Amino acid sequence: MAMNRVQFQPGLSMAEFFAQFGTETQCESALAATRWPDGFRCSRCNASAHCILRASSRPLFQCNACRHQTSLIAGTVFQGTKLSLRRWFMAIYLISQAKTGLSALALMRHLGVSYPTAWLVHHKLMEAMAAREECYVLEGQVQIDDAYLGGERNGGTAGRGSENKLPFIAAVSLTDDGRPVRAKLTPVATFSSEAVARWAKSNLAAGCTVHSDGLGCFRAVTAAGCRHEPVTIAGRKPKELPEFQWVNTVLGNLKTSLSGCYHAFAFRKYAARYLGAFAYRFNRRFNLKTLHQRLLVAAVHCAPQPQRVIRMAEERSCSRSFGRSRTPGTPASSSRRRASAPQTSVAHPTGYTPAKAFGQRPKCRDVQPMCPVSVAAHVSGSTLFNSCGYGERPTRAPPMVILGRS
Numbered sequence: 001m002a003m004n005r006v007q008f009q010p011g012l013s014m015a016e017f018f019a020q021f022g023t024e025t026q027c028e029s030a031l032a033a034t035r036w037p038d039g040f041r042c043s044r045c046n047a048s049a050h051c052i053l054r055a056s057s058r059p060l061f062q063c064n065a066c067r068h069q070t071s072l073i074a075g076t077v078f079q080g081t082k083l084s085l086r087r088w089f090m091a092i093y094l095i096s097q098a099k100t101g102l103s104a105l106a107l108m109r110h111l112g113v114s115y116p117t118a119w120l121v122h123h124k125l126m127e128a129m130a131a132r133e134e135c136y137v138l139e140g141q142v143q144i145d146d147a148y149l150g151g152e153r154n155g156g157t158a159g160r161g162s163e164n165k166l167p168f169i170a171a172v173s174l175t176d177d178g179r180p181v182r183a184k185l186t187p188v189a190t191f192s193s194e195a196v197a198r199w200a201k202s203n204l205a206a207g208c209t210v211h212s213d214g215l216g217c218f219r220a221v222t223a224a225g226c227r228h229e230p231v232t233i234a235g236r237k238p239k240e241l242p243e244f245q246w247v248n249t250v251l252g253n254l255k256t257s258l259s260g261c262y263h264a265f266a267f268r269k270y271a272a273r274y275l276g277a278f279a280y281r282f283n284r285r286f287n288l289k290t291l292h293q294r295l296l297v298a299a300v301h302c303a304p305q306p307q308r309v310i311r312m313a314e315e316r317s318c319s320r321s322f323g324r325s326r327t328p329g330t331p332a333s334s335s336r337r338r339a340s341a342p343q344t345s346v347a348h349p350t351g352y353t354p355a356k357a358f359g360q361r362p363k364c365r366d367v368q369p370m371c372p373v374s375v376a377a378h379v380s381g382s383t384l385f386n387s388c389g390y391g392e393r394p395t396r397a398p399p400m401v402i403l404g405r406s
């Protein structure tokens with residue numbers, strides 16, 4: 001068999017990883033270098049002169065000009081963790097180097113932590129990966145298809161109308177010579193023209209050419225300034241459809257990854273996160289050796305994710321399917337990255353703002369954290385807030401109210 005250059009590429013060996021990140025001090029240095037690549041900058045006055053205080057278990061960076069103190073992990077996805085950075089780095093390494101992903105159970109055994117801790121670490125890192133994927137749009141030639149997570153229930157509705165299937169759009173952009181570049185897997189509420197138009201405006205660059213099957217709603221990609229070229233399937237099998245070779249290949253890889261890595265997961269709640277993590281890994285498939293470093297960058301640029309926010313996945317999943325803006329503070333050097341768009345925010349009735357809770361650092365997500373004094377579900381404007389308190393394991397579906405969403 002020919003040696004595929006993606007499959008046979010060298011990764012980062014475990015010996016190399018432990019030589020670079022084997023101690024807490026090495027991990028702190030790597031995190032500081034990733035967070036401040038041009039040296040420390042005070043988040044309040046932008047001065048660079050500082051000193052490092054080591055009164056607690058983690059270093060505090062104190063600005064010499066204004067005396068403002070910043071923790072190394074504040075404002076990142078690591079904020080609030082009691083886990084050592086060494087274990088976080090091990091999780092980043094294991095998740096980034098596993099070709100088909102890693103389950104929370106496997107992470108629990110590798111890290112030597114409890115399952116709830118491993119689950120939370122896993123979801124926080126998947127959230128960082130999914131958030132990073134939102135920064136990019138597809139351009140050029142794009143193959144798209146409708147796909148579903150889940151299966152039909154006995155006695156339930158078959159086909160696209162099954163109540164146990166979660167619809168998502170699979171899309172792959174191609175180079176001029178027909179090689180796959182980037183993939184996007186986005187849950188949608190339903191395959192309607194409105195949902196596809198909203199998805200296209202958020203995920204496709206204007207001027208790209210979209211190839212789809214004859215499903216009528218895909219005509220709506222023209223609303224985003226894209227050209228639509230439908231292909232008549234006429235009973236042909238997938239292998240007889242070169243027009244959809246790469247989107248079918250990605251869906252095949254996704255199926256292998258999910259079935260090989262997880263026994264089950266709550267796809268209705270966390271689909272966007274799992275699909276985003278798969279796409280993140282696929283889109284960086286040529287750089288396995290540096291993938292841990294790129295995931296560390298994603299983790300540093302991701303807003304803090306308390307457990308109650310991590311468990312609010314329905315709202316976030318819904319937001320993704322309805323389009324999200326690229327966030328301030330997220331780098332946009334690549335032409336494929338999405339142009340900035342107005343952010344959505346919801347005023348809290350008590351005046352609570354995340355800026356008060358987390359300082360003035362720009363957040364890379366426009367989903368607002370829950371009010372810290374309220375763990376009951378509440379609704380503000382048209383945004384769903386849904387919460388189960390820290391450490392709680394709900395025995396039934398958490399309360400949920402959705403307004404203004406189809």
Ligand SMILES: [Zn+2]
Nearest residue numbers: 042045063066
């Ligand atoms: Zn300062």
